[in-house]
Amino acid sequence: MRKNKRHHSKKIGLPPGSLVYVGDAESKQLDAPRVSKISYDASGLVECELPVKELANFKPDPNKKIWLNVHGVHDVKLVKQIGDLFNLHPLVLEDILNTEQRPKLDEFDEYVFLETRLFYYHAESMSTSSEQISLVLGRNFLLTFQERSTGAFEPIRERLRATRAPIRELGVDYLAYALLDSVVDRYFSVLEEVGEASESLEEALLNNPSNAELHSIHQLKHASIELRRAVWPLREVINSLTRNEKGFFKPATMPYLRDVYDHTVNFIESLESIRDTLSGMMDIYMASVSQRVNLEVRALTVVAMLFMPATLIAGIFGMNFHWMPWISDRNGFWWALSIMAGIALLMILIFWRRQWLSSKT
Numbered sequence: 001m002r003k004n005k006r007h008h009s010k011k012i013g014l015p016p017g018s019l020v021y022v023g024d025a026e027s028k029q030l031d032a033p034r035v036s037k038i039s040y041d042a043s044g045l046v047e048c049e050l051p052v053k054e055l056a057n058f059k060p061d062p063n064k065k066i067w068l069n070v071h072g073v074h075d076v077k078l079v080k081q082i083g084d085l086f087n088l089h090p091l092v093l094e095d096i097l098n099t100e101q102r103p104k105l106d107e108f109d110e111y112v113f114l115e116t117r118l119f120y121y122h123a124e125s126m127s128t129s130s131e132q133i134s135l136v137l138g139r140n141f142l143l144t145f146q147e148r149s150t151g152a153f154e155p156i157r158e159r160l161r162a163t164r165a166p167i168r169e170l171g172v173d174y175l176a177y178a179l180l181d182s183v184v185d186r187y188f189s190v191l192e193e194v195g196e197a198s199e200s201l202e203e204a205l206l207n208n209p210s211n212a213e214l215h216s217i218h219q220l221k222h223a224s225i226e227l228r229r230a231v232w233p234l235r236e237v238i239n240s241l242t243r244n245e246k247g248f249f250k251p252a253t254m255p256y257l258r259d260v261y262d263h264t265v266n267f268i269e270s271l272e273s274i275r276d277t278l279s280g281m282m283d284i285y286m287a288s289v290s291q292r293v294n295l296e297v298r299a300l301t302v303v304a305m306l307f308m309p310a311t312l313i314a315g316i317f318g319m320n321f322h323w324m325p326w327i328s329d330r331n332g333f334w335w336a337l338s339i340m341a342g343i344a345l346l347m348i349l350i351f352w353r354r355q356w357l358s359s360k361t
Contacts, residue, residue: 019090021074023099023132023147031148033072035082038160039064042169045160055081065172066141067160071149073097073134079145086111086143088136096145099132103234105241111138112248114237117230118152118183121193126219128190128226133183135176137248142172144179156182173249177256180238184263187231191270194223198277205281209288217281224275231271235264306347310340 035050041064050058050068055078060066073079073096083093092113095101106113114137117130131150136143144153156178159167167174198220205213238261242254249257317324317336326332 019076019080019093019097021076021097021099023074023097031072033070033075033078034149035071035078036069038067038069038157040067040160040168041065045168047157047161052078055085058085060141062140064140065168065175067144067172067175068141069144069146069153071146073099073132073145073147082143086136086138086141088113092136096134099147101132103230103237105237107240107246107248109246111136112241112246113137114241116180116183116234116237118150118186119190119227119230120150121190121223123193123197126197126216126223128194128223130226130230133179135179137172137176139248140172142175142179152186153179153182170252171250173253174256177249177253177260181256181260181263184234184260184267187227187267188263190227191267191274194220194227195270195274198274198281202277202281202284205284205288209285209292214285217278217285221275221278224271224278227271228268228275231264231267235261235268238264302351306344309343309347313340 033052035052035055037046037048037050037058039046039061052075068082070078070082076097079093079096082088083090087110089108092106092108095104095106095113095115101115103116104114113135115132115134118133119128119130121128131147132145133152134143134145136145146152156167156175159165159178160175167178197216201213201216201220238257241249242257242261244254313336317326326335329335
């Protein structure tokens with residue numbers, strides 16, 4: 001939280017639309033900015049890297065569908081240059097540079113802007129990390145902005161490179177759908193890993209609960225909270241896209257968008273089930289700890305009760321009366337010990353019959 005406050009403090013007092021990078025470039029180890037271009041139609045595809053220095057001379061071909069992908073939104077000058085090239089609103093550029101935003105949608109006359117997050121699961125720490133994905137969909141172009149090069153969209157590129165690929169015959173609206181669908185599919189992949197981790201954790205809790213399991217529960221709960229914060233607003237974003245008020249999506253693409261919306265609803269339901277399981281595991285942990293404490297207290301109670309009769313007998317024979325039974329008897333000491341041992345054995349038998357000596361009850 002302190003890092004977030006320090007990042008946002010850069011914008012204090014600046015007017016709306018001020019271009020300031022908000023993010024943590026150091027911890028994410030962001031690479032040098034890179035721009036890739038894919039120009040395609042039904043007959044072919046041209047893919048190349050655009051040097052940042054030559055970006056000012058780039059002119060989109062109106063007869064081709066263009067996908068421009070930018071890695072490295074921490075380069076404010078690069079983002080502004082692309083914004084000037086495609087006449088993007090300053091507030092859109094500001095949102096692209098703010099990598100800590102929740103998923104959102106803004107519709108303009110010439111393009112649609114939306115933001116979402118791409119998640120990754122780390123099994124060793126049972127945690128998640130994410131990066132912001134920004135998309136700008138125009139009539140004949142698609143711009144995507146990523147924080148770093150992760151290969152998340154490589155399957156979509158492979159589909160475009162394939163000979164006679166059906167995706168090349170469709171518009172950039174279908175390409176935008178395909179990218180959104182890949183992001184949502186990634187959510188399900190992360191959710192499966194979180195679900196498997198929670199199942200393994202539940203078995204460990206039932207067998208031998210420890211503080212390590214408690215820490216893992218908190219880690220998985222935090223991961224589920226992060227996923228929920230990203231998917232809930234994304235569902236509303238996709239729902240708004242299905243209304244298609246500006247007409248950026250063709251009728252043929254609308255069923256696919258509705259399918260992505262159904263996937264987000266399904267994901268939220270599955271995520272809520274895992275969250276309930278994690279809450280139940282916390283109850284299991286507390287019950288297991290309480291049961292373990294009860295067993296320890298019971299063991300101490302049994303030991304104390306075994307020695308109570310012996311203490312009573314020793315106390316009675318320790319009284320300073322002149323006339324007492326077995327005071328003058330040579331075997332009095334052994335008689336007293338025999339009585340103590342007999343009572344103890346009788347109590348052990350009673351405890352055993354009542355199953356107080358079992359660690360399972």
